[in-house]
Amino acid sequence: MQKLGLLGGGQLGKMLLQAAMDLDIHVKSLDPDPDAPCAKIAPEFVVGSFLDFDTVYQFGQDCDVITIEIENVNLEALKKLQAEGKKVFPQPEVLEIIQDKRIQKQFYQDNNLPTSDFILTDSIEDIKQNIDFLPAFNKLGKGGYDGRGVQKLSSEADISLAFTEPSLLEKAIDFDKEIAVIVARNEHGEIKTFPTVECVFHPVHNLVEYLFAPAEVSTQIHDEACKIAIETAAKLGIVGLLAVEMFLTKDGQILINEVAPRTHNSGHHTIRANHTSQFEQHLRAVLGLPLGDTTAHSKAAMVNLLGEDGFTGEAKYQGMEESLSISGVYPFLYGKKITKPFRKMGHITVVDEDLESLKAKVSKVKETLKVVA
Template identity: 45%
Template sequence: MKQTLFSSDFRLGILGGGQLGKMMLYTTRKWDVQTYVMDEDDTAPAFEGCTVFFEGDIMDYEAVMEFGRQVDVLTIEIENVNVQALEDLEAEGIAVSPSASVLNRIRNKARQKTFYKEQGIPTADFQLFPQPEINHNRSYPFIWKSAEGGYDGKGVKVIRSTADLNDLPAQECIYEDMVDFEMELAVIVARNADGDIKTYPVVEMEFHPEANQVEYVICPARVTDAVSRKARDLALKVSEAFEHVGLLAVELFLTKNGEILVNEVAPRPHNSGHYSIEGAVTDQFEQHVRCVLNLPLGSTDTVLPAVMVNLVGAEGYIGNVIYDGIEDILAMDGVTPHIYGKKQTRPFRKMGHVTVVAKEIETARKLAEEVKAKIKVVSS
């Protein structure tokens, strides 16, 4: 008899208690699936929504081993976890999704980029260095990326001269060609353990010029059907190469000459899929839970065109958070704010997002700009 997942002793474990974990819990609470969460911060956003919360460092081998032995299936909401512990838990028979081998390949950007080259997956030309190197053969400008630990715009810098290579951390890094792109796109691929696969529509990402963070996500992307098919086909090729279980968010560059290049991937729910809570039949968080529990995949069809607006801490504010103007946006039709539950704000910290839906994508995009102007994340 198949194991009963719902209203039973079955336990799903999530490493990481941030906003992605919190939004996965919308589904586990809806389905009455017991969910254990571990995070070193007992004020983490997922603290209140799980069945049991464990305070612990997800990079600590012993802590992850102890936590993992108490669950039936283990997943992540962030890549920076102890991969050796995941490998050993898999050897003990714990189902880990995505697998330790997939995480090991993705979480280090040098290994990730090398993998693309080996698999014949188009990506920007690059070089690897054990630490920043002044003597190189690249033309300025180019992109410096830290091989490990970068996220939300951190660990990435535009190098315009030799002087920009000073004061960079002495660790493994990538020098990458600066791509002359038309726009940045993303495709989320869902794959369960049976190998069933679905892709979400191609989305367009607009970035904040200073913070290098996504400011708007637009679904569907304003591209031709041919570009959309090409992007989804490439995302499927990447998914097939990794053989992941769960979601794989594939970030892409559409170049000015019509090429599509893979930038990087994330093996989990992703900022580019937040719109799906209101904008898709099955949101990305439910889909990830379906994947890791090896359940049938839900429809990825769009309900209404949608634009996601990131809510990040305003510059010049640190302290107890205030969402100034939230009542104003709540009065707007088709606008839904999501507050992550972080009590302290700081400049550019992700504090929430707002989804705007409308019958036409250009209407949604215009409303999103109005939302952005009305709400500010400040402090008391």
């Protein structure tokens, strides 16, 4: 039996563990939080920092393959493990490109991958010198996630909101839809994509509020989005899963926004709606197994279950019974004891053959199921 080392023990790790059980894969998880979602169900759970060189290096010693559920990990330790013959997927050199949004953006430009115009900035002075580039999104080079580290600058009046650290200005796009494609690639170069999904973001907190799969786009747009995702994965040379978030502009162009080298929020519905889930696919990819069939067997939506604004404390789930009484509604709770405003506490997958019925169920669940304290 292969032992898989997993850096991170959050909700993505929890869902990965559930897929690993089906394949009888022994997973050892590392996370600084002793109450992390993986803590109770991982065959081995180590409390420690995935940012600390010695911790990560020691953690990887008895693993056959090392993977991640969060990209903010110690790359030097992973490089040393890789140099000593350990399989590390996604590879540290791929993570190095993706960890820094500045390098990531430059990679698209250098490899003729379609993306929006941008300017690299090192200080607020740099931003002040590019006022005519606004409106734009100011993105931190390193450390941003789930909407943190992103600030919209509409005009000179917003300069006080800009980041002082190395960041970038990304031209604001007048888009029609935000779409995403998850692509998997194994060591043998086999590549498969999941159907394109349409993401709706929270207007203030910059994280996915809900999504529909498949996206309501033409076959041509779907094929083009999949082609861009495949090309991005191939040019990175990634082994594992890559979530490619894209803008579909008003004039039908597809531009890469950013990528995540791991299982992703835009693929949670695949557990219920596709022949192979994104989590099983990630395992297949990093372990060198044939990739699974990504076909969807029904239309689906995924609603993020966020902590309600104004509530901090021990989580309570209002409206759970009523939600469970709706056919095709499947909650997935992450096991986090404490809720905070807009904290990801779980998600709900909704499946239905009929799009209008699916949308009605999504509205009902959003109104009914609330995380309070």
